[in-house]
Amino acid sequence: MECSSCHKFPSDNWKKVRDAKEAFPDITDYPKHDSCLKCHAQQFFHGSTPAICSNCHVSPGPKDSTRFPYPNPRELFDRSPKAIGHTSNFVVQFPHDKHIEIVSRYMRGPTQFVNASYTRGADAEASCSVCHQTMAPQGKSPDEYLIKPPANLGDAFWLKKGTFKTQPIGHTTCFTCHSMDSGLAVTPQTCNACHKLRPPQPVSDFDPAMASLMAPADNKPMLDAWATRHSSGKFPHEGGAHADLACATCHEVVKMNTADPASTRVSITGCSTCHATPKTDDGGAINMEVDQRKADPKFSCAKCHVTYGKQPIPASHLKAIADAGK
8 A cells, every 4th residue: 555545744743743943744643543444444343442443542442542652753752651662664765875975964954965975084974973973972971881780790791882873763854855845755755765664684682681781771762773783782883993983994885775684784894804813813803702712612702792602603704814814
């Protein structure tokens, strides 16, 4: 079905859900009943409190019409109990290669743009920072962890500040350029140009029980960033020399499409440039971990990995060490 079969643009409440100065035409509410009845009439009239009503209504029944917050704007939805553990059936398709030539420098309006290449100097990093900033940075704070770790932590993993980067979570950034007024496709009616059904996702090393001890439960963007990080939960964007590197040092930006998990994953070559050396004595972290695993099959490669470190050493890691010796 077409998205517009159910979702009408703009929603009746679009001027109310955001502050007046920040409001813009948007889909910010659930579809009307008539769009549901087209297909679900039998479910609608099945019992005194039909189960289907609980998709939208907090307490289905004639005395209470209160609904859960709609997932857009995310800034409001994320603060609600409904957001806990919520995963959308859709992902946003954002092809970086189609946006790298026109990126707003300061996000002050749709007319202030900068031509940018992700492989060149300061302009490249400024382009990335339009959408991505360091999340919960440590800055000058003496506390490097989000939540105080146990006294006996030792060398064990505990989530640090500045580990993740932010990304747009709603329409505000996108609609700066893509709107009815600008005429730039995609227009808000063609939702399926950006919103795609979620494809099969790679196995993640995210452990909700572990995360509940280390990260604020009300910071859904952070938990989402952690949950979709594959095979490494310890890399800090703010820490050490990493903060001084260009994004393109590790990320193949022009190949990144947010609807394709494989395109966003950082290859081991992004790490081996610095962390694989011809010999272990040269200080390569990958070398050290591999040597310890070879000496002890039960050794967990915990220098970079949270839970994947117990799996067999990938051939890509061994190749990285071999290539470093060439």
